[in-house]
Amino acid sequence: MASAKIKVPETAKKGEVIEIKTSITHDMESGQRKDANDKPIPRRIINTFTCKYNGTEVFRMDLHPAVSANPYISFFVVATETGKIEMFWNDDNGEIYTAASSITVS
Amino acid sequence: MVKPESGLNRRQAMVAMGGAACVGVLPNLAWATPAEAEAAVKALIGSTATTEGRVQLKLPQIAENGATVQLRVLVDSPMTAADHVKAIHILAEGNPLPGVASFHFTARSGKADVSTRIRLGKTQNVHAVAVMSNGSVWRAKEEVKVTVGGC
Numbered sequence: 274m275a276s277a278k279i280k281v282p283e284t285a286k287k288g289e290v291i292e293i294k295t296s297i298t299h300d301m302e303s304g305q306r307k308d309a310n311d312k313p314i315p316r317r318i319i320n321t322f323t324c325k326y327n328g329t330e331v332f333r334m335d336l337h338p339a340v341s342a343n344p345y346i347s348f349f350v351v352a353t354e355t356g357k358i359e360m361f362w363n364d365d366n367g368e369i370y371t372a373a374s375s376i377t378v379s
Numbered sequence: 380m381v382k383p384e385s386g387l388n389r390r391q392a393m394v395a396m397g398g399a400a401c402v403g404v405l406p407n408l409a410w411a412t413p414a415e416a417e418a419a420v421k422a423l424i425g426s427t428a429t430t431e432g433r434v435q436l437k438l439p440q441i442a443e444n445g446a447t448v449q450l451r452v453l454v455d456s457p458m459t460a461a462d463h464v465k466a467i468h469i470l471a472e473g474n475p476l477p478g479v480a481s482f483h484f485t486a487r488s489g490k491a492d493v494s495t496r497i498r499l500g501k502t503q504n505v506h507a508v509a510v511m512s513n514g515s516v517w518r519a520k521e522e523v524k525v526t527v528g529g530c
Contacts (some may be wrong), residue, residue, distance in 0.1 A: 290489035305475050332488050336479040339474050341447040341496040349490040
C-alpha cells in the first residue's frame with residue numbers, strides 16, 4: 274500500500290543543519306467517512322513517523338486523522354557523523370514502512 | 380492564493396456548497412468546538428500557563444481545498460541540550476477531532492521547523508502549542524478560511 278520517498282543530502286559538514294523531506298503514499302483513512310451503504314469505513318492511518326540517525330531518534334511525529342493523504346513531512350537534523358539516516362512510518366494495522374539513506378559527514 | 384474581490388460571491392457560494400456537501404455525505408458528523416480544542420491542549424500540556432509568542436504558524440489565509448492545506452510551524456530556539464523545543468502540537472478547533480499532529484524534537488533536530496499538509500473540515504482557527512525544554516509553553520493561532528471542506 275505504501276511507497277516512500279525521501280530526500281536526504283549525501284554529504285554535509287559536521288554540525289551542519291540539514292533538511293530532510295519525506296513523503297509516502299497512504300490513504301490516511303480517517304475513520305470519519307461512510308461508504309455507499311452508510312457503513313463507517315474503519316480508520317487506517319499512519320500514526321507515527323520516526324527518524325533515526327545511526328540508531329538514535331532525532332525527530333518524531335504523531336499523526337492524527339487530520340493529516341492529509343500521502344503524508345508529506347519535512348524537518349531538520351544536525352549532521353553529526355557519517356552513517357545511516359532511517360525513517361519509519363507506523364501503520365494502524367501494525368505494518369512499519371521504512372526508508373534509509375547514507376550520509377558522509379566531513 | 381488570495382483571489383480578486385470580484386471572486387468573493389463565487390467563493391461564498393462555494394463555501395455554502397461545500398458545507399452542504401459535507402452534511403449530505405456525513406449527516407451525523409460532529410465538529411469539535413473551541414472548548415474541546417482547549418481541553419485537548421490541556422490533555423497534552425497539563426495546567427501549565429501558556430504565553431502567546433515565539434511560535435510562527437504559517438498557513439494560507441484561504442484554503443480552496445480543505446483536504447490538503449500546507450502547514451509550516453517554526454519556533455526560534457538555539458536547540459542546544461540545555462535549551463531546545465521539546466514538542467509542537469497542532470490542533471484544529473473545527474475538525475471532527477481537534478488533534479492534528481505532534482512533532483517531537485531533540486537538540487539533534489537542529490531547528491524546530493517542520494512542514495506538512497493537513498485536513499481542515501471548515502473555516503476555523505488552527506493552534507500551535509510549543510513545549511520548551513525548560514517547561515515553558517508558547518502558542519500561536521491562525522484562522523484559515525476553507526472553501527471546500529476536507530472532512
